[in-house]
Amino acid sequence: MDPQAANQTTGADSLLDRLCLSLVSGVGPRLYKALVDHFGSASAVLAAPMSELRMVPGIGAKLSQAVSRARDEIDATQEIEFCRQQGIALVGLGEAGYPRMLAEIPDPPTILYVHGELKPQDSLAIAIVGSRHATQYGLAQAERLAASLARAGLVIVSGLARGVDAAAHRGALAAGGRTIAVLGGGLAQIYPPEHKPLADEIAGQGAVASEAPPRSQPLSGSFPQRNRIISGLSLGVIVVEASTHSGALITARHAMEQNRDVFAVPGRVDNRMAHGCHRLLRDGAKLVESADDVLEELGPLVAATPNATGQVIHHPAELLLNELEQQVLQSITGDSASIDEIVSSSGLPTSQVLSTLSVLEMRRLIRRLSGNRVMRP
Amino acid sequence: MDPQAANQTTGADSLLDRLCLSLVSGVGPRLYKALVDHFGSASAVLAAPMSELRMVPGIGAKLSQAVSRARDEIDATQEIEFCRQQGIALVGLGEAGYPRMLAEIPDPPTILYVHGELKPQDSLAIAIVGSRHATQYGLAQAERLAASLARAGLVIVSGLARGVDAAAHRGALAAGGRTIAVLGGGLAQIYPPEHKPLADEIAGQGAVASEAPPRSQPLSGSFPQRNRIISGLSLGVIVVEASTHSGALITARHAMEQNRDVFAVPGRVDNRMAHGCHRLLRDGAKLVESADDVLEELGPLVAATPNATGQVIHHPAELLLNELEQQVLQSITGDSASIDEIVSSSGLPTSQVLSTLSVLEMRRLIRRLSGNRVMRP
Numbered sequence: 001m002d003p004q005a006a007n008q009t010t011g012a013d014s015l016l017d018r019l020c021l022s023l024v025s026g027v028g029p030r031l032y033k034a035l036v037d038h039f040g041s042a043s044a045v046l047a048a049p050m051s052e053l054r055m056v057p058g059i060g061a062k063l064s065q066a067v068s069r070a071r072d073e074i075d076a077t078q079e080i081e082f083c084r085q086q087g088i089a090l091v092g093l094g095e096a097g098y099p100r101m102l103a104e105i106p107d108p109p110t111i112l113y114v115h116g117e118l119k120p121q122d123s124l125a126i127a128i129v130g131s132r133h134a135t136q137y138g139l140a141q142a143e144r145l146a147a148s149l150a151r152a153g154l155v156i157v158s159g160l161a162r163g164v165d166a167a168a169h170r171g172a173l174a175a176g177g178r179t180i181a182v183l184g185g186g187l188a189q190i191y192p193p194e195h196k197p198l199a200d201e202i203a204g205q206g207a208v209a210s211e212a213p214p215r216s217q218p219l220s221g222s223f224p225q226r227n228r229i230i231s232g233l234s235l236g237v238i239v240v241e242a243s244t245h246s247g248a249l250i251t252a253r254h255a256m257e258q259n260r261d262v263f264a265v266p267g268r269v270d271n272r273m274a275h276g277c278h279r280l281l282r283d284g285a286k287l288v289e290s291a292d293d294v295l296e297e298l299g300p301l302v303a304a305t306p307n308a309t310g311q312v313i314h315h316p317a318e319l320l321l322n323e324l325e326q327q328v329l330q331s332i333t334g335d336s337a338s339i340d341e342i343v344s345s346s347g348l349p350t351s352q353v354l355s356t357l358s359v360l361e362m363r364r365l366i367r368r369l370s371g372n373r374v375m376r377p
Numbered sequence: 378m379d380p381q382a383a384n385q386t387t388g389a390d391s392l393l394d395r396l397c398l399s400l401v402s403g404v405g406p407r408l409y410k411a412l413v414d415h416f417g418s419a420s421a422v423l424a425a426p427m428s429e430l431r432m433v434p435g436i437g438a439k440l441s442q443a444v445s446r447a448r449d450e451i452d453a454t455q456e457i458e459f460c461r462q463q464g465i466a467l468v469g470l471g472e473a474g475y476p477r478m479l480a481e482i483p484d485p486p487t488i489l490y491v492h493g494e495l496k497p498q499d500s501l502a503i504a505i506v507g508s509r510h511a512t513q514y515g516l517a518q519a520e521r522l523a524a525s526l527a528r529a530g531l532v533i534v535s536g537l538a539r540g541v542d543a544a545a546h547r548g549a550l551a552a553g554g555r556t557i558a559v560l561g562g563g564l565a566q567i568y569p570p571e572h573k574p575l576a577d578e579i580a581g582q583g584a585v586a587s588e589a590p591p592r593s594q595p596l597s598g599s600f601p602q603r604n605r606i607i608s609g610l611s612l613g614v615i616v617v618e619a620s621t622h623s624g625a626l627i628t629a630r631h632a633m634e635q636n637r638d639v640f641a642v643p644g645r646v647d648n649r650m651a652h653g654c655h656r657l658l659r660d661g662a663k664l665v666e667s668a669d670d671v672l673e674e675l676g677p678l679v680a681a682t683p684n685a686t687g688q689v690i691h692h693p694a695e696l697l698l699n700e701l702e703q704q705v706l707q708s709i710t711g712d713s714a715s716i717d718e719i720v721s722s723s724g725l726p727t728s729q730v731l732s733t734l735s736v737l738e739m740r741r742l743i744r745r746l747s748g749n750r751v752m753r754p
Contacts, residue, residue: 137647140647141647266644266655266658267645267646268645269642269643269665269667270518275666281658286659287659289646
C-alpha cells in the first residue's frame with residue numbers, strides 16, 4: 001500500500017493500527033492473527049481492555065499490557081513517514097498487492113516492507129539458497145541456474161547473503177529477469193553492508209522485502225524466521241551448496257512444511273559444502289542438474305498466473321514450450337476442447353496439432369479424453 | 378572343482394559332459410538349464426536324439442544339431458587339461474564351492490572359471506563399478522570406498538576395466554582385503570592387457586572369474602552379460618562415476634532386477650561422468666558419501682555368513698560394530714534372549730548390556746520384544 005494512503009481504512013481497520021499492532025514487541029504473525037481473529041480488527045485489539053486481551057491463548061500479563069499501551073508508546077505515524085521518505089511501500093496481508101503464494105503459508109507476515117515492486121507474476125517464483133561459504137562451484141551453479149530459470153520466466157527469490165544468495169540474485173539480474181531479496185533485518189539496514197549496491201539493483205528489477213521495520217537491526221535470530229518467507233514466496237526451493245548446519249536446510253524444511261518442492265544440487269562427496277544437499281537428496285529432495293529439471297518437476301500452479309509477457313501460465317512446465325506448443329496449449333480454453341476445435345482456433349494443420357498435442361501430453365500439460373477431446377489436468 | 382576330478386560324476390552327471398554342453402555355441406545359462414531340466418542331466422542332453430531336443434522351447438534345428446554333435450566336435454577334455462595347466466579351477470552351478478549369492482539370480486553361469494579362490498565369506502561382497510573414463514575424483518572415490526569397505530570386512534567385486542574398476546580392486550588390495558574381478562572374456566585373455574599384473578595380484582588375494590572359456594576373446598557383446606555376474610555376486614552395487622551411456626548403468630539395472638541394493642556416488646553437475654550416477658539417484662538409488670552409508674543401508678543377509686575372522690554375520694551393519702557391541706550381539710543365540718540371559722552369557726554389567734542393546738536396536742540389528750526379551754529381526 002502506498003504510504004500516503006496510510007490512514008485509509010481497509011474494512012474497519014486502518015493501516016496505522018495494523019502497523020502499530022504488528023510493531024508490538026512479542027506479537028508475531030501467529031499472535032497477531034489470533035488477536036485479530038478474536039477482536040475482529042487491529043483497531044479493536046488496540047482498544048481492548050487488558051483482561052479481555054488475556055483471554056487469547058498466548059497473551060499473558062506482559063503482552064496484554066504492551067498491546068493496550070501500544071497506541072501511546074509506538075509511533076506508527078512516524079514509522080510510516082520514515083517509509084515514505086525512504087521509498088518503502090507497506091503491503092499488508094489481505095491487500096491486493098500482497099504476494100499470493102506467501103498468503104498461503106500458516107504464518108504469513110502481517111506487513112511486508114517493500115523496496116521496489118511486487119507484481120502478479122511473482123507467483124511464478126523459485127528460491128535459490130545456499131551457503132555463505134560456497135565454493136567456486138556452488139557460486140557458478142547458483143548463478144547459472146538463476147540465469148536460466150529467470151530466462152525461462154521464473155522470478156528468483158533469495159536472501160541477499162554472501163555466497164550462494166548473492167550469486168543467485170546476480171544470475172537473475174544478468175539474465176534480465178526479476179529477482180526478490182528477503183532480508184532478516186530492516187530495509188534501511190542492508191546486511192551485509194557491501195551488498196547495498198546489489199540491493200539497489202534488485203529493487204530496480206524486482207523487490208527487496210522484509211517483515212522487519214526498516215530500522216531493525218539484522219539479528220541472527222531473525223534469519224530462520226526470514227527463511228519461511230523465502231520459501232513461502234516460492235513454488236520451490238533449490239539448495240545449491242550447504243553444509244549440514246547451513247540455514248539453507250531450514251529454508252528447505254520450511255518449504256516442505258509449506259508443501260513446496262525442494263530441490264538440491266549435488267556435488268563432490270569430498271566437498272563439505274555439498275553434504276547438506278546430499279542429506280536433502282537422501283530425504284527425498286529432487287536432484288537438479290539444469291533449469292529444465294526444475295521446470296519439469298514443479299507441481300501445477302494453485303492458480304493461473306500471468307507471466308512477464310502477459311501470457312497466463314497454469315503450470316511451470318509451460319515455460320519449457322516453444323512458440324508452436326504454446327499456441328496449441330493456449331487454444332485449449334475452457335474445461336476441454338476437441339481436436340477439431342483446436343485445429344480451427346489455432347489455424348494450424350491437423351498433423352501439426354496432433355504431433356504438438358503428443359508433446360504436451362508427454363509433458364503432462366494436457367490429458368486425452370475419449371472422443372478426440374483433450375483437457376488441461 | 379579341481380580339474381583332476383573332471384571325470385568324477387556329480388549325481389548322474391560328469392563335469393566333462395556339463396562342460397561340453399556349456400561350450401555349445403548358442404547354449405547360454407537359460408537354455409542350458411531348460412535342457413538339463415528336461416532331460417535330467419547334461420549327459421542325457423548330449424545323448425538325446427535331435428527330435429527330442431527340439432521339444433525344448435528355444436531349441437531349433439540348428440541348436441539341436443549342435444548339441445547332438447557336441448561330444449564329437451567339442452574337445453572338453455582338452456579344455457579341462459588347459460585349465461589344469463593354467464591353474465584355473467572350474468566351479469559348476471550346484472557344487473559346494475559355487476558362490477551362494479550368484480546361484481540365486483535367474484540366469485547363473487553354468488560353469489565359472491576361476492583363477493585364485495572363492496570362499497564362503499565372498500557372500501559378503503559389494504560391487505564397485507563405473508566409467509573407464511573416470512576423472513581423478515572418481516578414481517579417488519572408488520579407491521577410498523573400496524579400501525574402507527574392505528577394511529570393514531566386505532569383499533570388493535568389479536570388472537578389471539580401466540578407470541573405476543581398477544581403482545576399486547586396487548583400493549581393496551591396498552587395504553589388505555579380498556577382491557574379485559569378473560571378466561567378459563576368458564581368463565587366458567586378460568583384458569585390458571596392461572591389467573595382467575593386477576589380475577595376478579587379485580587372484581592372489583581373492584579371485585578372477587569368468588563364465589567364458591579361458592581362451593575366449595573379450596568381445597564387447599559379452600560385457601553386458603558379464604555385468605549380471607558382477608551384481609549377482611554382490612549384496613549391492615555402488616556406481617562411482619558413469620556417463621548416461623555407461624555399462625555401469627547396465628550393472629545397476631541387473632542389480633535392481635536381482636533385488637540387490639543400488640548405490641551411487643554424486644558428483645559435480647558440470648562433470649559429465651557424474652550424470653549417470655545422478656540419474657540413478659533420481660530413480661531411487663541410495664546416495665553414498667562414505668562406507669558407513671553403504672553398511673547401514675544394505676539389507677539383511679539371506680543366510681548367515683562367516684566373515685574373514687570366522688565370525689558369523691547376519692547383517693552387513695554388524696561390520697560397523699565395536700568389540701563390545703559384537704560381544705552382546707553374539708550372545709543372542711536362538712530365536713530370542715532375555716536381558717538376564719544376555720547379562721549372564723556375556724559376563725558384562727547389566728547397565729552396559731542395556732546401553733549396548735540400545736545401540737543395536739538403533740542400528741536395527743535387534744528388536745525388543747515384550748517381557749524384557751530381544752530378538753534378531
